[in-house]
Amino acid sequence: MAPQSTLDIQAARQRASFDPDVLHRVLLAGSKDPDMRKRVAQLISASPAFDKTSKAYLSRPKQIERGLKAARDLFQAVDEHDLDYIEYLEALVSLIDDPIGLNLHEIAFTPVIQAQGSDEQQAEWLPLCYNHAIIGCYLQTELGHGSNVQQLETTATYDTKKDEFVIHSPTISATKWWIGALGILSTHGVVQARLFIGGKDYGPHLFIVQLRSMKDHSLLPGIEAGEIGPKVHGAMSALDNGWARFNNVRIPRKQMLSRFAQVEPSNGGTYVKPPHSKLSYGGMIFIRSQMIGNLSWRLAKAVTISVRYLHMRRQFADPELKPGEEQHGVEKQVISYPAVYMRVIPQLVNTIVFMTAGKDMANLYHAMSAELAGGNTNLLAETHAVSSGLKTYVSSAVVEGCETVRRAMGGHGFLASTGVGRIYATELPSATYEGDNYILNLQVARAALKSFKAFVGSASSDPKDALKNLTASSAYLASLAPPPKLPLSAPTAVKDWQSLSLLQRLLDLRAALTVGRLASLLASGRKFGEMSWECVQVSEAVVEAFLAGRMVEAIGKGGLLTDGAGEREKAVLEKVVTFFLLHRVSHALPSLLEFGILAPSPPLSLSSSTPLKQDAPLEQLRLSLDSVARELLPELVGLTDAFGFSDWELDTTVGNHDGAAYERMLEKAKADEEQNIGSKAEQQRMYREYIRPILERGRKLTGGGGDAKL
């Protein structure tokens, strides 16, 4: 007979009201071809090169070797199966579980040349990049400088006589640090360094520098480099993050990336300014906009594992159960407890929202790129604001989400073989790289203040014009025109709280007034530099209003969540979006109350015998949230099935398609014993060397009494 956990997961699967395969195609539409993904996944998972069985036990050098081997074997697979570039990228970025050095070549090195190289530089270098005749990394961060790129210390001094740049690391804190793929893999790098011409400092610019010999991979003269060491939680241990120091390394002038700024040899070096001060932001915007979708798929894995496990795990008898009603034993499925599902459902819902926002973001980026190619910078500020806001919000939420679903699994969630801890650890730094979230929050808040002032300034004189100038990222300001009468009258029935337009209005007003509060504080003399804590709240409020608006659009006709969906899929996705908005409104209650957008509850009677007034609006809001959660409960396993992960991709003992968690945990412990505590002979040796001496000492102290008895 199948184990109980298999019966449980099968029963949960049958409760879904929709077709997970149809939903799978809706979720992937516009970003990935589901058949391509499946084909490549099968091909990769069948190769012994990508076997994961003993991965967790490898030493650091063996992890590094595994990453290098994966890169080589991936190219063998590309040649053998004639994979195209999209298929290759899917395998590299999404299917191989760990980030390896090669990723950085694709997401950092090549893109920066694509974005910042002149036509000639692109013609010269990109074929080498695409063919991997060179492998590169992107050297920005230094030991002493991360978020503040303007203060990087590495210098690139123009030498008029030789028409060369001299790259140099003047101090210890100028050491390049954290650079992915620099530790052992890369032959080349794009180095960010301050440009000096004739003693004048022009700030950071980008330079292609060959790092290692093409003959034997040894470091070129003047370059000192190595690996920086393990990351927390053993994360990304196959990735060779490196450090580098330059001692007056010379490169030809033509290796400064010069799509925008340039140095001409005339007059001892002439600096030609870029036409738009923010043109060089394109690369960072590209990486950030890619992050949204990628992060959502990582959270999807964690959620899939946790949701499946929580349907198999049973704990505590159901006090409501009548005798004879038990299906399998007497305990309740853990997922059925509010303290469990109210932690897990928000993460599942976020996953779908972030997948959708990722597609939205990609569309915006492509629109901006098309305009930029024609010299039009109209969309740049908007794309920068949206990508910064989404990056900080989504990366924080995904990291927290992975940890939330791991903890919801209770004690067994602490076992590495569940796989969720590994996903968390890998995504953890996403809150810091490509812009520390706290720094990005400042930028989001600045952009919001700018929109707010412009809107408030023109709304009184020409309201129509003010509304017309709003973009997707500032659309929430429309809630201020005409000025709302506060507090809004809040629904007193559970069902009425599920109005998407009401929920969106609440989030819009909260965003507008949160920005308004910051504007007022600044107007009253507080300094922006002291407001970094307030900016965190502003950024969150603005991004939530933005996401609410985009999701309401996505669930509408022809939207990202309805295109290709049948009625049943639309119905469940509508519940997902409703839950998202309701959950965000519940979370925003402090501001909604403080700003008087909603009124407080009527005073509680202080006697436990007086029932709570049934129509207290805030209690109805909570009941409403719980009611949508309960409608989603039977859909959860179906929704995670719709993500479409294979067991090989999940790499878990507790979240496999067929359940059987306890059996797999025990089997794995038995199979891995030697890798955990050594061979039987090693165990015997450790007993003799360490344990026996302690016991013998103890027996002596006890006067030998132990001997006879034991």
Added chain:
Amino acid sequence: MAPQSTLDIQAARQRASFDPDVLHRVLLAGSKDPDMRKRVAQLISASPAFDKTSKAYLSRPKQIERGLKAARDLFQAVDEHDLDYIEYLEALVSLIDDPIGLNLHEIAFTPVIQAQGSDEQQAEWLPLCYNHAIIGCYLQTELGHGSNVQQLETTATYDTKKDEFVIHSPTISATKWWIGALGILSTHGVVQARLFIGGKDYGPHLFIVQLRSMKDHSLLPGIEAGEIGPKVHGAMSALDNGWARFNNVRIPRKQMLSRFAQVEPSNGGTYVKPPHSKLSYGGMIFIRSQMIGNLSWRLAKAVTISVRYLHMRRQFADPELKPGEEQHGVEKQVISYPAVYMRVIPQLVNTIVFMTAGKDMANLYHAMSAELAGGNTNLLAETHAVSSGLKTYVSSAVVEGCETVRRAMGGHGFLASTGVGRIYATELPSATYEGDNYILNLQVARAALKSFKAFVGSASSDPKDALKNLTASSAYLASLAPPPKLPLSAPTAVKDWQSLSLLQRLLDLRAALTVGRLASLLASGRKFGEMSWECVQVSEAVVEAFLAGRMVEAIGKGGLLTDGAGEREKAVLEKVVTFFLLHRVSHALPSLLEFGILAPSPPLSLSSSTPLKQDAPLEQLRLSLDSVARELLPELVGLTDAFGFSDWELDTTVGNHDGAAYERMLEKAKADEEQNIGSKAEQQRMYREYIRPILERGRKLTGGGGDAKL
């Protein structure tokens, strides 16, 4: 010249207004002898057995071996330096950075025999335990059963004929799992199993079972056991968590722990009930009450490292700085940003609050034990409630605090060598073990409901009597008598918000009304089983009110925080306590507003040019919090110095006493290169096997063009 980071940390150190050595003694008073601690720390850190240099690179079996060797060498140190039991425990539990199997012998195995063994059993077994003539573990959790001890499946069936118990694992889910020190170390265990007599099930009881031979450490017949495998984030890798299955293993009747319940051989086995149903909770209460203090000292380490690093790290120019004012370069210390210090100061403050609460808890536990020894169970319910509430609150806050101070360090916080990630990973399971926090919240809420109903019931008839019956854990209910007039009038001046009695009253009322809300919901027909989400809020509110009350007492005359302190230490500790209460009140704003305890802010003018009203009470609350934070800023390094950790204890590249973070990071990367990416020869081999084939393929694809150029 000393590196800048050394100058920065020295300058920060000099800004403290108090004597860190005096404060160190205040913080340790009543729990540890500071001189003893220092002496043992020096002795342990000087021994090569406890060297940490390459610890992070060891394979799993070598980590296990390191743990076993530490145990053996610790006993050598005990004999050589004639350490007493307290000194031995300090070394084992606090100074050796990683938990090892031996810890479980001391904190789980021996205590359960002390608490649950009859006088005869104690006389027989405890000398063996104290001398380590046997080493034991505590087998409770099973694969299928954690929080719900009542449903454990392992059976202990009384065999009348042989007067023995038969221990058996009937199913896969009955497999004992997670058991610390079972994987390789233990000779014995206390097994929790359902007692069956004559076919009747008496529920879980405790049995001493020998697991391994005293001759050669092989598993005894009928016992199958092993190690369960790595934990997430590589945490506790030196600890041999194990699994075990029993196939009708026989033990004599006298090995059932029988201080309370007993089985007598008469009439085919007669069960003698314990005199009080909760008497057997003592052991769990002991472990939980120990956890509070221990967790605070772990957070102290993380905070010390982070605070020191954040004083050395500089990022972004200070826009307020006039030319010539720069001390060291042009960038500001990262700690000076509100978005940084408002994350870090709460953790430092929590550290001191939890240290104090730990001592408070220990005092309560000892009072209860003394009463219990005399058969008086009066304090049992109170001690259970307080220890459950504090355990769930403190473990959650410490885990979150470790992660918060790690993230505040930005990118470099992701480097393992900073040491903070390791502390986080080790403490992570504290939210689950010894009672999953979500389950404990239910118990805290139940106790709170009980007190609330009793109080409200008697307050109307006999208010004096109702007040008299309040205990420390329900003292907050006094805020309801006489019934308060809400909303309270909130201060409109920064200074007035710093009144400890006002802040405590707010937290008391919030706790009382949060419990009141739950009582009302239940009275209106909702079921407690559906309220697990509400119980989280109740538990938090109740514990925060409790902590506020205890801290106000601790800072008073002869309190835990003033005894032995001079005026300057008292002054800074008062700021610490004020910050704690203010921060908790800010955090409680949603409830304070929803329950109408405080009134919302006056409506914002929607024009950015109208300054915010300076006297809006909630803005003053925020300014007040920020103002205390700024008063604490110059004290931070002094406060962390007062925790008294040596560099050996911290084991960090970025948080050493003398600063010099960047230099140490780079030195360590260089020194560890071989352990990270292999020897030079290995690197060459990996180049030839993996990297060169990729590049050669690329050159072929590019038509050989790359060759000439590179």
